[in-house]
Amino acid sequence: MELAKLFSQEGGEALRAAINAQERWQKEAAGWTAALGLVVEQSAGSQALLVKLENGTCQEVRPVAEAELEHADFVLRGSESLWRGILSGQVDPVGAVFMGKLKVARGNVMALSARTGAARLLLETAKGVLEGLA
Secondary structure (H helix, E strand, O other), rough: OOOOOOOOOOHHHHHHHHHOOOOOHHHHHOOOEEEEEEEEEOOOOOEEEEEEEOOOOEEEEEEEHHHHHHHEEEEEEEEEEHHHHHHHOOOOOHHHHHHOOOOOEEOHHHHHOOOOHHHHHHHHHHHHHHHHHH
């Protein structure tokens, strides 16, 4: 599983399209408008995706420099091995947040927890996209 493919322009566009193609997503994310940053910490630096959500649709997913996440509503940070575990389904993202392994570097954990279903679906979709990019 090569995370760099998901954190690319092609991967971001594929993720946006896959999210928006799901009727389930539209229901889970209804009323959720937020900019979400996903950051993979690596030994050679980090990679980040900006995911812009608006009331049941995904407006944009694109790779960004971490500095561009300064105004994101939520930023989730984790090691490459943690993200691999989350995207493979071996690590529960909610448990990882509460254990401090997946850090909520920006935003309120309680506000994010209100969107657990949508967040899980987003990550499940990312897993499928990543597998398709392989």
